[in-house]
Amino acid sequence: xxxxxxxxxSKTGTARYISHLDLNxxxxxxxxxxxxxxxxxxxxxxHVFLTFAAPLSLGFEGHHESMDIRLVEDIPYPExxxxxxAGLPHDxxxxxxxxxxxxxxxxxxxxxVLRLETEDPAGACEALKGVLALPEIMxxxxxxxxxxxxxxxxxxxxxxxxxxxxxxxMTVRLPAGNQGGINPxxxxxxxxxxxxQELLVRVERTRLFDKxxxxxx
Amino acid sequence: MLKLCAxxxxxxENRKTTIRKAVSMLNRKLDKILPKVQKxxxxxxxxxxxxxxxxxxxxxxxxxxxxxxxxxGMSHLGIKILYSxxxxxxxIWCERVFAPWVDMEQAMLENDIPLYALESGDPVRDFDFIxxxxxxxxxxxxxxNMLRLSGVPLLxxxxxxxKNIVIAGGPCVCNPEPLTDxxxxxxxxxxxxxxxxxxxxYRKCRxxxxxxxxxxxxxxxxxxxxVPSLYDVEYNADGTVNRYIPKEGAPATIRKRVCTxxxxxxxxxxxxxxxxxxxxxxxxxxxxxxxxxxCRFCQAGFxxxxxREKSVETVNRQAKSLCETTGYxxxxxxxxxxxxxxxxxxxxxxxxxxxxxxxxSASLPSLRVDNFSTELTDKIASVRKSGLTFAPEAGxxxxxxxxxxxxxxxxxxxxxxxxxxxxxxKVKLYFMIGLPTETEEDVAGITALGQKVIDxxxxxxxxxxxxxxxxxxxxxxxxxxxxxxxxxxxxDTMETLEKKQKLLKSSATSRxxxxxxxxxxTSFLEAVFARGDRKLNAxxxxxxRRGLRFDGWADCFDFDAWMQIFADLGIDPAFYANRQRSxxxxxxxxxxxxxxxxxxxxxxxxRAYAAQTTPNxxxxxxxxxxxxxxxxxxxxxxC
Numbered sequence: 001x002x003x004x005x006x007x008x009x010s011k012t013g014t015a016r017y018i019s020h021l022d023l024n025x026x027x028x029x030x031x032x033x034x035x036x037x038x039x040x041x042x043x044x045x046x047h048v049f050l051t052f053a054a055p056l057s058l059g060f061e062g063h064h065e066s067m068d069i070r071l072v073e074d075i076p077y078p079e080x081x082x083x084x085x086a087g088l089p090h091d092x093x094x095x096x097x098x099x100x101x102x103x104x105x106x107x108x109x110x111x112x113v114l115r116l117e118t119e120d121p122a123g124a125c126e127a128l129k130g131v132l133a134l135p136e137i138m139x140x141x142x143x144x145x146x147x148x149x150x151x152x153x154x155x156x157x158x159x160x161x162x163x164x165x166x167x168x169x170m171t172v173r174l175p176a177g178n179q180g181g182i183n184p185x186x187x188x189x190x191x192x193x194x195x196x197q198e199l200l201v202r203v204e205r206t207r208l209f210d211k212x213x214x215x216x217x
Numbered sequence: 218m219l220k221l222c223a224x225x226x227x228x229x230e231n232r233k234t235t236i237r238k239a240v241s242m243l244n245r246k247l248d249k250i251l252p253k254v255q256k257x258x259x260x261x262x263x264x265x266x267x268x269x270x271x272x273x274x275x276x277x278x279x280x281x282x283x284x285x286x287x288x289x290g291m292s293h294l295g296i297k298i299l300y301s302x303x304x305x306x307x308x309i310w311c312e313r314v315f316a317p318w319v320d321m322e323q324a325m326l327e328n329d330i331p332l333y334a335l336e337s338g339d340p341v342r343d344f345d346f347i348x349x350x351x352x353x354x355x356x357x358x359x360x361x362n363m364l365r366l367s368g369v370p371l372l373x374x375x376x377x378x379x380k381n382i383v384i385a386g387g388p389c390v391c392n393p394e395p396l397t398d399x400x401x402x403x404x405x406x407x408x409x410x411x412x413x414x415x416x417x418x419y420r421k422c423r424x425x426x427x428x429x430x431x432x433x434x435x436x437x438x439x440x441x442x443x444v445p446s447l448y449d450v451e452y453n454a455d456g457t458v459n460r461y462i463p464k465e466g467a468p469a470t471i472r473k474r475v476c477t478x479x480x481x482x483x484x485x486x487x488x489x490x491x492x493x494x495x496x497x498x499x500x501x502x503x504x505x506x507x508x509x510x511x512c513r514f515c516q517a518g519f520x521x522x523x524x525r526e527k528s529v530e531t532v533n534r535q536a537k538s539l540c541e542t543t544g545y546x547x548x549x550x551x552x553x554x555x556x557x558x559x560x561x562x563x564x565x566x567x568x569x570x571x572x573x574x575x576x577x578s579a580s581l582p583s584l585r586v587d588n589f590s591t592e593l594t595d596k597i598a599s600v601r602k603s604g605l606t607f608a609p610e611a612g613x614x615x616x617x618x619x620x621x622x623x624x625x626x627x628x629x630x631x632x633x634x635x636x637x638x639x640x641x642x643k644v645k646l647y648f649m650i651g652l653p654t655e656t657e658e659d660v661a662g663i664t665a666l667g668q669k670v671i672d673x674x675x676x677x678x679x680x681x682x683x684x685x686x687x688x689x690x691x692x693x694x695x696x697x698x699x700x701x702x703x704x705x706x707x708x709d710t711m712e713t714l715e716k717k718q719k720l721l722k723s724s725a726t727s728r729x730x731x732x733x734x735x736x737x738x739t740s741f742l743e744a745v746f747a748r749g750d751r752k753l754n755a756x757x758x759x760x761x762r763r764g765l766r767f768d769g770w771a772d773c774f775d776f777d778a779w780m781q782i783f784a785d786l787g788i789d790p791a792f793y794a795n796r797q798r799s800x801x802x803x804x805x806x807x808x809x810x811x812x813x814x815x816x817x818x819x820x821x822x823x824r825a826y827a828a829q830t831t832p833n834x835x836x837x838x839x840x841x842x843x844x845x846x847x848x849x850x851x852x853x854x855x856c
Contacts, residue, residue: 014263015492017251022258022492026265029490029544032576046576059252087544089265089492117245200249 002039003071006217007084008096011062015091020055023092027067030087036080037073053104053216054177054208057185060112061204066216068104101217108211110176112184113169115202121163124199128170131191132157139186156187176208250324258493259287260321262335265490266542268304268311269336276308276420280334280344284359285352285769287315291489292497294551295350295387299408301485309416312336312344313489316359316766317366319773325366332366341367345419346382349400351389354746355739355769357396360385361761364399371758373401373446379422379429386412390443391520392699392806395746395753397445401429402436404443405809406473407506409483411441437467441474443809450751450805456792458750458803472810477848479506479525484535487542499547499580500539504532504564507849508553509834511841512610513621513825514649516698517553519813522841523849524834529564536568540577548572548579555581556588557835565596583608586624589632594639604643605636611652612662618828619654621821626666633670637677642684644670650717650734651695651709654826660717663690664724664732671729691733692721694740698747699806700813702821707797708744711737738776742768744794750805753793755786814842 011023018026028048031038040046049070056062077097084094118124131137137153159172174182188201208216251257272278281300283290290296296313303311312334317325325332331340341347347369349360361371364383370376373383385393386404393403404411415436422432437444447467451459463469476482488500507524508517527535536548548568550558558564568579579597586607609629610622617624633644648663667690674686694714697706709717714737725732746753759782767773783790798804800819807815817840824831831839834850844851 014261017257017261018492019258022494025494026490026492029265031544032546033541033544040576058257059248087265089263089267089490091263198249200245202248 001072001074003074004068004100005071005077005080006098006100007067007069007080007094008098009065009067009088009092009094011056011065011092013061013091015089016059016061018092019058020052024050024052026088026092030084031069033087034080034083036083037071037075039070039072051104054107054110054181056205057183057203059203061202063204064207064216065205066104066208068100098217102210105178106210107177107208107216108175108179109173109209109213110181110205111171111173111207111209113171113204113206114184114188115204116168116170116199117166117202118168119166121166121168124168125161125163127195128168128191129161131187131194132159134194137187137190139190141186152182152186152190155182159187173209173213246328246330250321250328250330254321254324255318256287256493258491259315260317260335262313262338264492265544266487267313267336267489268300270304270310272310272337272339274307275310276423277310277346277416278339278344279303279309279311279346279348279416280314280341281311282314282341282347282349282360282363283316284349284356284363285316285767286318287491288493288495290315291491291493291495293350293352294501294503295408297485297488297501298483299412300489301487302409302413302483303416305483306413306416308420310336312339314341314363316363319767322362322366331368332363342369342381345380345423346384346416349383349385350387351385351393351396352387353769354389354743355774357389357746357757358760358766358768360396361399361757362766365761371761372398374398376401377429379419379427379432382419382429382432384415388517388520389747391516391809391811392748393443393445394751394805395749395757397751398754398758400445401433402442402444404474405441405471405811407476407482410474410476411439414439415442434465440472443471448808456752457798458805458807460803461808463808470808470810473812475523475812475846475848476506477523477525477846479527479849480531486535486538488539488545490543490545497549498545499549500536500543500545501549501551502532502536502539503527503552504550504555504558505552509557509850510554510623511621511821511831511833511839513619513702513821514610514652514695514697516701519700519818519841520811521553522812522834522843523846523851525849526559529560529567532564533567536579537571540575546575546577548577549582550579551582554583554585556583556585556593562592562596569596586632587628589635591635591639594635604645605633605641606645606647607632608647609666610647610649611659612648612664612666613659615828616652616655616659616662618830619825620649620652621825621830623830623833626669629666629670630673633673634677637674637686638679640681642674642681643687643689645689645691646670648690648692649695650692650721651714651740653703653706654828655709655717657717657720660720661724663692663721664730666690667725667730667732668727671727686729687731688729689731689733690721690725691735692718693735694737696740696744696747699804700811700818702818702825704748704804704818705798705800705802705822708741708794710791710795711741714740736771739768739774741790741794742776742779745790746793748805749793752788756782756788759786812841812843812845814840817841 031048039049052067080097081094136151138149139152140147141150159170162169192199300311303309314334333340364371369381382401384402386408390403433444436442447464449462453459505526507521509524512518611617667688670688697703718734722732
């Protein structure tokens with residue numbers, strides 16, 4: 001028997017600073033520790049078969065992260081979750097296991113929430129809206145084929161702003177996944193440059209979507 | 218007797234909140250800098266099996282400081298043992314601290330973030346104990362730098378209260394004299410034995426409102442505890458030590474502590490599992506402590522005597538427990554010389570009863586030339602075919618006899634032939650240059666031996682045909698160390714070492730032979746501090762003022778800056794490194810007792826110069842003195 005399942009987890013707190021490669025190793029160990037009936041690759045150096053839908057940038061919190069594994073025996077999902085969590089550090093928590101409805105490659109967009117702690121949320125909101133009102137926002141983007149200059153204004157123009165005491169909250173949906181994504185910090189970096197001040201923003205990735213903005217499942 | 222409990226990794230929601238609050242204050246500042254530094258995972262903690270306690274519930278907070286990067290420190294077995302040992306005690310919370318890399322250090326200074334412990338995020342200056350492990354002389358500057366980043370006064374005498382007790386253990390504690398101004402006390406020998414007694418004493422003293430001085434006076438009465446401030450040193454006109462004068466009832470000599478029952482010696486059931494790819498990322502079980510060999514250059518071989526082995530059952534149980542709690546798929550059977558373990562094959566067979574099913578492999582950290590076999594390589598799956606490493610240490614038989622590395626050319630030939638016939642094509646050989654009595658012939662003998670290994674490849678009948686053999690010889694500069702028969706030896710000057718390095722390089726003629734050597738400058742500095750005295754405290758303090766740290770890292774090591782400091786302070790480093798000492802000189806570590814008799818070391822030194830070997834402890838007892846501890850091989854033989 002072989003059955004692919006999708007494991008949903010959050011990556012918060014200290015785990016924000018764990019790179020994708022390190023996360024991969026951490027998960028492999030948790031599976032090993034949990035002694036789950038998993039499929040191992042059959043190469044020279046067998047290892048647990050694991051694929052992640054859309055790696056999260058270093059420093060971001062993620063609440064809707066997913067990875068696919070291949071079971072060789074059926075195991076009740078609650079048991080799988082419990083065993084896996086027992087082998088994970090407490091800032092990485094598995095909260096659901098589902099049968100995949102889409103392919104990992106289908107992830108094409110993501111929703112991010114950016115939190116800026118400030119004494120003057122309204123002022124910060126005006127300033128950032130001012131940046132978005134510029135005719136264009138050119139940034140250097142590091143890509144596989146070298147750096148290139150991109151206008152990110154179209155991506156960030158629909159950003160939603162919300163203020164709370166001491167906090168400016170921004171929500172934006174951006175391209176993500178294997179086909180290339182737009183990192184929300186591109187806008188923050190550009191705004192810092194334009195405004196000439198440092199912006200301490202916490203980024204959280206809250207949801208994943210396919211190219212038609214259907215929730216990734 | 219201390220009350221012990223299981224390691225409490227907290228789950229309770231209310232406890233978690235308290236801790237989170239403490240961390241989050243710091244986090245706001247850290248969030249700003251972490252995304253900008255290399256490998257931020259070094260600075261956040263949160264790993265599997267790290268221990269979180271509620272600080273309100275503990276009496277003693279211990280900051281275990283490793284004076285190097287996270288990746289180096291987390292690979293060290295000692296920190297894992299002591300971390301778990303301390304945290305098993307209800308009233309102690311031991312946390313980890315590593316030296317921030319230079320980019321993080323810069324960011325911390327700019328943002329006014331003091332050095333903090335990884336578990337709670339609390340500043341190191343809030344801790345009762347600040348404990349360092351002294352592994353390597355070139356990490357001494359990192360110790361001072363970490364104290365400075367903590368905002369703790371560097372000098373012991375400036376820390377007047379009963380808190381921030383700065384202590385150290387580890388191999389370099391066998392001569393801690395260059396650090397006596399900074400440390401309150403040193404712990405000699407096995408930490409499993411002595412450390413908790415000192416912590417318990419501190420707790421008692423604080424409960425009774427005693428002063429730091431009261432505590433230190435009491436601590437000095439514990440065997441294995443060296444309180445440097447309780448000793449005055451008199452020097453001779455030529456700068457050598459005249460005598461150590463103990464004060465206020467401090468013992469004239471301080472004897473190291475030894476665990477004789479290694480089967481019942483504390484060993485952790487679990488390790489912290491780092492996120493980052495550290496240097497040794499695997500489960501490690503110590504199979505034995507000490508070494509039977511008596512190689513005369515090797516300090517560890519003398520410091521960790523007597524030779525004590527764990528039983529197969531103990532090692533197997535500890536290995537299994539570690540794999541279960543960590544998820545590691547590799548177990549390293551660690552010790553100074555694991556292939557000398559009496560029951561090695563029995564152990565490997567026992568491990569095999571479960572490791573195969575669990576996809577776990579066992580490995581040995583090093584192999585000896587004289588007991589390598591096909592049987593052994595068959596049993597150790599993880600000796601990958603990529604390359605084999607052996608340490609003949611010297612190029613000629615005469616030189617190997619001088620250092621008592623009892624390995625012959627025939628044994629090396631036999632070993633590499635087995636390896637070549639089993640499809641290995643890469644061999645790495647470790648050597649030293651600058652050994653006592655070394656001649657040009659001995660140096661050229663290193664590359665000659667490398668060349669012979671290449672020739673033996675072509676003589677090996679079952680070698681992998683069509684593959685190219687590659688032999689690397691790597692030569693480190695010899696650093697004479699305390700408590701070895703070479704402790705009196707004047708190290709070769711840097712000029713001599715560089716000449717020998719050139720000779721080594723030029724004597725290699727084959728492209729199949731690669732010659733590497735390690736810096737003469739770092740070895741010189743290492744020699745200075747390894748056998749230094751209290752006058753070097755001033756040098757370290759000045760080095761700290763001038764911003765020196767990470768001297769063990771090529772990208773930070775600044776030799777000219779060091780020489781400038783010596784010149785400015787009027788201290789001649791050659792006095793410590795290159796001066797040949799006489800047997801009757803009082804050495805700065807003579808008041809420390811590792812069980813090895815000085816008369817034995819003198820005898821061994823004389824035998825070395827006569828190129829006479831000494832049998833290993835298993836063959837015959839040489840009466841080194843450590844039988845005084847009444848443990849291990851020393852007593853087994855008498856049964």
